[in-house]
Amino acid sequence: xxxxxxxxxxxxxxxxxxxFEARIKRGEKIxxxxxxxxxxxxxxxxxxxxHAHSEVVGMLPEGAWITRAPTLKRKMILVAKVQDEAGHGxxxxxxxxxxxxxxxxxLEALLAGKAKYSSIFNYPTLTWADIGxxxxxxxxxxxxxxxxxxxxxxxxxxxxxxxxxxxETFHHKQxxxxxxxxxxxxxxxxxxxxxxxxxxxxxxxxxxxxHDQDSPNTEVLVRWGIKTKTNDxxxxxxxxxxxxxxxxxxxxxxxxxxxxxxxxxxxLHGPINWDEFWQVVNGNGPMNKERLEARRRAHAExxxxxxALEAYAAKRQRTAVAV
Amino acid sequence: MRSEVREALIxxxxxxxxxxxxxxxxxxxxxxxxxxxEEDIAxxxxxxxxxxxxxxxxGLRQQLDGSDPxxxxxxxDAYGYRCCELVELPKGDWAFTMLRQYLYDLYEALWLEAxxxxxxxxxxxxxxxxxxxxxxxxxxxxxxxxxxxxGTDESNRRLQQALDMQWGYAQQLFVPIPGEELLVxxxxxxxxxxxxxxxxxxxxxxxxxxxxxxPINPGYQPTSRAYHTExxxxxxxxMQSTARWxxxxxxx
Numbered sequence: 115x116x117x118x119x120x121x122x123x124x125x126x127x128x129x130x131x132x133x134f135e136a137r138i139k140r141g142e143k144i145x146x147x148x149x150x151x152x153x154x155x156x157x158x159x160x161x162x163x164x165h166a167h168s169e170v171v172g173m174l175p176e177g178a179w180i181t182r183a184p185t186l187k188r189k190m191i192l193v194a195k196v197q198d199e200a201g202h203g204x205x206x207x208x209x210x211x212x213x214x215x216x217x218x219x220x221l222e223a224l225l226a227g228k229a230k231y232s233s234i235f236n237y238p239t240l241t242w243a244d245i246g247x248x249x250x251x252x253x254x255x256x257x258x259x260x261x262x263x264x265x266x267x268x269x270x271x272x273x274x275x276x277x278x279x280x281x282e283t284f285h286h287k288q289x290x291x292x293x294x295x296x297x298x299x300x301x302x303x304x305x306x307x308x309x310x311x312x313x314x315x316x317x318x319x320x321x322x323x324x325h326d327q328d329s330p331n332t333e334v335l336v337r338w339g340i341k342t343k344t345n346d347x348x349x350x351x352x353x354x355x356x357x358x359x360x361x362x363x364x365x366x367x368x369x370x371x372x373x374x375x376x377x378x379x380x381x382l383h384g385p386i387n388w389d390e391f392w393q394v395v396n397g398n399g400p401m402n403k404e405r406l407e408a409r410r411r412a413h414a415e416x417x418x419x420x421x422a423l424e425a426y427a428a429k430r431q432r433t434a435v436a437v
Numbered sequence: 438m439r440s441e442v443r444e445a446l447i448x449x450x451x452x453x454x455x456x457x458x459x460x461x462x463x464x465x466x467x468x469x470x471x472x473x474x475e476e477d478i479a480x481x482x483x484x485x486x487x488x489x490x491x492x493x494x495x496g497l498r499q500q501l502d503g504s505d506p507x508x509x510x511x512x513x514d515a516y517g518y519r520c521c522e523l524v525e526l527p528k529g530d531w532a533f534t535m536l537r538q539y540l541y542d543l544y545e546a547l548w549l550e551a552x553x554x555x556x557x558x559x560x561x562x563x564x565x566x567x568x569x570x571x572x573x574x575x576x577x578x579x580x581x582x583x584x585x586x587x588g589t590d591e592s593n594r595r596l597q598q599a600l601d602m603q604w605g606y607a608q609q610l611f612v613p614i615p616g617e618e619l620l621v622x623x624x625x626x627x628x629x630x631x632x633x634x635x636x637x638x639x640x641x642x643x644x645x646x647x648x649x650x651x652p653i654n655p656g657y658q659p660t661s662r663a664y665h666t667e668x669x670x671x672x673x674x675x676m677q678s679t680a681r682w683x684x685x686x687x688x689x
């Protein structure tokens with residue numbers, strides 16, 4: 115029987131919705147094939163596919179430094195990291211497919227510029243220290259978000275997150291180790307590390323999305339257990355962990371208003387430049403065009419390969435039938 | 438170990454490692470740009486293994502002369518590198534990359550199989566560590582050659598074009614380096630001549646089965662590893678740019 119996605123015009127919608135919300139309240143996971151509101155499904159497809167695209171596009175800024183890694187060990191670690199990102203993209207596309215959307219359709223939406231991916235990847239990686247900084251700050255921010263999503267109500271997404279978080283935690287440690295090493299390295303290495311922190315700090319804070327009062331999706335996402343914390347809560351957790359560690363390493367943060375608040379135990383940040391955030395989200399970041407173009411080129415140049423695979427598989431099938 | 442044997446072994450290990458480093462460099466250029474996500478993952482695996490092999494070969498050299506593997510990889514110029522020309526060629530399209538990887542993997546798998554009986558124990562042990570993964574590479578790239586060869590007219594044409602280009606270059610894998618005969622006489626490394634026979638037999642069968650024709654005129658066949666293609670200088674300029682950027686840096 116085809117899966118039922120409920121809409122408010124269904125005669126039994128309210129009854130089933132109440133049942134569905136009660137399950138979530140009890141902490142049960144919603145699984146593929148269970149009844150769910152169409153809006154729940156739509157929000158999940160949006161989030162999971164964006165997340166998958168982020169992994170795939172995210173391979174580009176870091177992948178570009180594999181050929182320039184300064185030691186054999188760093189090179190190997192970076193290849194493994196970018197490979198993990200490809201793997202995350204793969205699980206996430208599978209998780210989204212459980213909601214009845216195909217990988218091809220999701221990719222098409224990405225290449226047509228209709229689907230979003232994390233804006234952070236629309237910033238350039240200018241030096242080798244960016245690799246460490248992305249691991250520490252960008253993966254650090256992603257982990258905060260993903261740890262929250264690991265508790266989400268949709269089973270396949272939650273399980274993908276558990277697995278992904280474990281790998282991201284490893285990347286986060288490697289990134290931090292690099293930046294700390296360069297922070298106490300030569301003058302040039304220190305300068306490189308500081309410059310990278312200066313450029314990535316604010317974009318990393320923007321990764322959690324707009325402030326709660328400006329985030330139209332948050333309310334329904336929290337009620338349905340897709341998000342279990344708000345953007346501002348997750349952002350605060352990120353700052354509380356990372357700001358003191360960066361300062362302790364002898365580096366500075368590009369926020370003159372940053373201060374520790376004794377009363378709440380929080381590190382309070384200055385105003386975030388949301389104009390910049392929306393500019394980048396809407397396609398005007400430094401790398402939006404290049405990133406999308408790189409994906410389109412890879413897809414177009416791979417077309418004949420995919421056709422060959424299909425033709426080969428079809429021939430094999432015919433031979434198998436003939437035998 | 439006699440000093441001339443030791444010198445020859447150092448040179449051989451360097452050539453083995455350099456091949457892996459440069460081939461890994463070319464392979465890594467695909468990361469994020471592969472034709473399907475699954476292949477980004479598979480090729481990244483192969484690249485990691487090759488870097489692992491390079492580390493192993495440089496490590497054996499280090500035991501002999503105390504040289505530092507990262508110094509060798511990141512501070513030698515094109516005059517010092519001893520890779521073969523096949524691995525330097527630009528990555529080309531997917532057919533070019535898969536065919537090169539196949540020709541190389543077949544050579545490496547056969548070489549390792551023979552080298553597991555090396556009389557030089559550290560080498561025999563190193564070979565044991567990596568033989569299994571090399572067999573996986575070969576399975577993977579062998580399957581790609583078959584799929585592309587038997588896929589569509591276009592994939593067959595592209596693969597044939599790659600073969601016409603690479604066949605002569607691949608023969609360099611079987612050209613001994615100066616002094617290699619000393620190593621063969623001592624049973625330290627396998628003799629390349631019979632390996633070449635086996636490689637020719639396997640590759641010819643597989644390529645023909647995939648619907649390809651071996652080039653009648655193999656074209657240019659490089660012999661000396663002291664000289665390179667015009668690409669190596671640029672590869673090294675890119676690869677070494679971070680390591681050389683800060684002369685004072687001791688650790689990365």
